[in-house]
Amino acid sequence: MELVSKDLQNLLNICFEEHESSYWGEYNVAHLSETESIRLVYNYIDDDWQEEEFKEFPLLLELNRILEPEKMMYFLCKNLSYISLLYMDEIDAKVSSRRYVIENGQFKLVYEHLRKKNND
Known part of the structure; x- marks a missing residue:
């Protein structure tokens, strides 16, 4: 370290x-x-x-x-x-999260989670 x-x-x-x-x-x-x-x-x-x-x-x-x-x-x-x-996480609090990995020198989206909006 x-x-x-x-x-x-x-x-x-x-x-x-x-x-x-x-x-x-x-x-x-x-x-x-x-x-x-x-x-x-x-x-x-x-x-x-x-x-x-x-x-x-x-x-x-x-x-x-x-x-x-x-x-x-x-x-x-x-x-x-x-x-x-290893990977890159992109987190937008209360909206979405995404994970990217490097493939052929480019970032590739491998996971995406979109949070549902409350229509209260």
């Missing part, structure tokens, strides 16, 4: 802070703005997988509310060869 955090700090000119929680365990987070953050977490915490279908990845990098997330992911993958894009 320390080495990946240092690589990201140097590449993006950001600063990570160490945190610990009962749910996420030890993790590092960098706040880019009031709403944007990057979080680096362990995939295996307290005998449980965060992303069980990706057990080969010991660390997970989460980009939260990043402006132009596709651009950021391509930049990270290009400059840090050990980073792989």
Whole structure:
């Protein structure tokens, strides 16, 4: 975690802070703005997988509310060869959620859930 955090700090000119929680365990987070953050977490915490279908990845990098997330992911993958894009979730609270994967260098929609509107 320390080495990946240092690589990201140097590449993006950001600063990570160490945190610990009962749910996420030890993790590092960098706040880019009031709403944007990057979080680096362990995939295996307290005998449980965060992303069980990706057990080969010991660390997970989460980009939260990043402006132009596709651009950021391509930049990270290009400059840090050990980073792989697993998926991208797009969540619009109370409206919809979508999941994308990379296929042939493009984002492909693999899941979409639209919430029903209440006509009260």
